[in-house]
Amino acid sequence: MFMKAWAYTCSKLIESPKSLSLPENLTPFFDRKVIEDPKGISEIYVKEQLNHGGTNNRSLKVWETKNTKEADAVKGLFELTPSHIQKLKEHAQTKLKNKVKLSTFSVTCAYVLTCLVKTEHIEANSVAFIFSVDCRARLNPPIVATYIGNCVKGQLVHFEVNGLLEDDGFIKTLEGIIEALNRIQEEEVLSGAETWMSRMKSFKDIILLSVGGSPRFEVYSVDFGWGKPKKVDITSIDKTGAFSLSESRNDNKGVEIGLTLNKPKMETFAHHFAHTLESFGRFEKVE
Secondary structure: OHHHHHHHHHHHHHHOOOOOOOOHHHOOEOOHHHOOOOOOHHHHHHHHHHOOOOOOOOOOOOOOOOOOOOOOEEEEEEEEOHHHHHHHHHHHHHHOOOOOOOOHHHHHHHHHHHHHHHHHOOOOOEEEEEEEEEOHHHOOOOOOOOEOOOOEEEEEEEEEHHHHHOOOHHHHHHHHHHHHHHHHHHOOOOOOHHHHHHHHHOOOOOOEEEEEEOHHHOHHHOOOOOOOOOOOOOOOHHHHOOEEEEEOOOOOOOEEEEEEEEHHHHHHHHHHHHHHHHHOOOOOOOO
């Protein structure tokens, strides 16, 4: 929303510099009082964050969960077309024990994670995957969609590495993500929030995989006045080791995946990304 409001302002200043106001859907709502916090979660988070890495070090540095600062690190962009996504869903429906409506997010993340684990040659027995959940509509009472502030929670999924390396690794990954998504619907959204920060710190010795962005952000529609972007990168993934998701730049309802790896690993990931699809059935070539 911030990016869209910024772009809207820039483009309108070019057209009509003397008259400018944001439309309702881009007008930010700043009132923090709408969020009820009887458990003092805000104070807990401030204290935990300021003591991160040492007592009272007052650091707000972004946590680095994976070392990607290799000399030959490269960024790669991959695409799942609507046809790929549909076939992933069809393949999953033939293998899942419980038939559920599958989201594009779940099958995309499951597929990318399967390829990543095969690429990384992880020696640990287990890995964890974390993704963000928008809490605004899930709070009681819910808050407006134009609220500007940190209103997300992390949802965690644990996987056994050997299970992800098996032929049905995609299905096992997908089942874990589906279970985590179901918990979001069943639990109160702030349940256990008092311990989230301390739990995150306990994961420092665990291989943590994560995702940034979303196809719903519509980053390729952001126009600052000189046309739509030809390419969008989420720069934070260079430090965090996350993979990114956005809508396809081709306006075809597909999903674009970005990640940073060293060159040999990127080539290995590209191989798995293309050939794992082929193993599920007859797929068109992935560019």
